[in-house]
Amino acid sequence: MVKIEIFELILKLIIKVISMLKIVLVIIIFSLFSFSAKESAETFKPVITDGENLTFVASYNMSGLMTDIAEIQSVTSKVSTKTKTLYRLKCTASSYSKWDTYFKIRDLYESYITIDTYKPVISKKNIDEGGYKKEVSSTFNYSNKIIKNKVIKHGKEDSFDTVFQGSLYDLVSSVYHIRTLDYDKFTVGKVIAISVLIDGKIHKINAKYLGTENISVGKYGNKKCYKLSISVNEKELKKAAGSKFIWLIADSKRVPALIKAEIPIGSVQVRLSNM
Amino acid sequence: MKINILVKIVVIIALIASLLGLVLAFLPFGLIALIPTLFGFAIALIVFFIYRKYKLPKIVLFISSIAILLIAGKEIFIKDEVVADKAFIEKDEASKNEAIKELNELEESGLLDEIDSLDVVE
Structure with a gap:
């Protein structure tokens, strides 16, 4: 009886960690996001390159002891229509085989963006997390500022439109946009406003620039990084230090080196393992 | 005691x-x-x-x-590894093909040309 209870507790913990992983995936992807109208002068030269392949490891950390949960891959490639070429930004999350028996994750996020403007044209999400499946497809229409969304959840299909104004990015494209910012011109404490489309809804997120920091980036050794604090609401923004951080390597590519999100028990980390 | x-x-x-x-x-x-x-x-x-x-x-x-x-x-x-998942790879390919098909439809309707005329940052 006690063993069953312990096992149930463990399963609950696993589910909690995995659900946090989802949040981190959002943060990951967020942590890097888009920007406000004032940023044109601060925009860095484009960092998107065809064939870029980044690998990250998502881990749960408790009292300094970690367990790796999933591998996240971010791949950039070009796709062509009859006359045009666009970037396909793909982000996948796959749980390690040791977790597959308990909670298998196979998430696919895609963004099709224009090469010159980095504007998302089609955004797709197809997730499978422990049997929970959801598909979301959003098509951006810039002439009438409407996004056509299609959501398939539990086999049910739902379609709806979202009206938007100003700059808007989806999860994956916002990652790449944040990397185009010239942080050397930023002052510490600068807040970057972010509008991101998630599951057909627009979310406002703020990223606060906290300066540079040297951190260990696995096999690449110590790297100077730009540190950002991510907040999803005003309350978090007012805090001196947030609980979600991202470090971008301070070079021309601005590759995310580490993402950390604190949760009630421990923290979830996503660290760069290969680039 | x-x-x-x-x-x-x-x-x-x-x-x-x-x-x-x-x-x-x-x-x-x-x-x-x-x-x-x-x-x-x-x-x-x-x-x-x-x-x-x-x-x-x-x-x-x-x-x-x-x-x-x-x-x-x-x-x-025991080394951590992700198992090669054939179904996931197929899902990836199918999603890409579906998106390209949709992009072609957008191109035919002229929507992709409108995006090209947008500023880098609005």
């Missing part, structure tokens, strides 16, 4: 901790399984040296030791 009860309670807590550590060691919790294991091990060790008459601390030490060996063995010999 009261001390005896207190010691028994402490050892039972250590036993539960080490059992939890053992269960976590079998599951893919990695080094996190060390937290309850070492807790149980440390308490059992202290009780063992102070009150040698009890047998339970020895059992706790034994369980904890097995858990520690299991955790260490898994950390050293």
Whole structure:
């Protein structure tokens, strides 16, 4: 009886960690996001390159002891229509085989963006997390500022439109946009406003620039990084230090080196393992 | 008498901790399984040296030791890897083809040309 209870507790913990992983995936992807109208002068030269392949490891950390949960891959490639070429930004999350028996994750996020403007044209999400499946497809229409969304959840299909104004990015494209910012011109404490489309809804997120920091980036050794604090609401923004951080390597590519999100028990980390 | 009860309670807590550590060691919790294991091990060790008459601390030490060996063995010999998932790869390809088809439709309706005329940052 006690063993069953312990096992149930463990399963609950696993589910909690995995659900946090989802949040981190959002943060990951967020942590890097888009920007406000004032940023044109601060925009860095484009960092998107065809064939870029980044690998990250998502881990749960408790009292300094970690367990790796999933591998996240971010791949950039070009796709062509009859006359045009666009970037396909793909982000996948796959749980390690040791977790597959308990909670298998196979998430696919895609963004099709224009090469010159980095504007998302089609955004797709197809997730499978422990049997929970959801598909979301959003098509951006810039002439009438409407996004056509299609959501398939539990086999049910739902379609709806979202009206938007100003700059808007989806999860994956916002990652790449944040990397185009010239942080050397930023002052510490600068807040970057972010509008991101998630599951057909627009979310406002703020990223606060906290300066540079040297951190260990696995096999690449110590790297100077730009540190950002991510907040999803005003309350978090007012805090001196947030609980979600991202470090971008301070070079021309601005590759995310580490993402950390604190949760009630421990923290979830996503660290760069290969680039 | 009261001390005896207190010691028994402490050892039972250590036993539960080490059992939890053992269960976590079998599951893919990695080094996190060390937290309850070492807790149980440390308490059992202290009780063992102070009150040698009890047998339970020895059992706790034994369980904890097995858990520690299991955790260490898994950390050293088992490498984390993602299994090549054919269904996932197919899903990826199908999604890409579907998107290209949709992009072609957008191109035919002239929507892609409108995006090209947008500023880099609005």
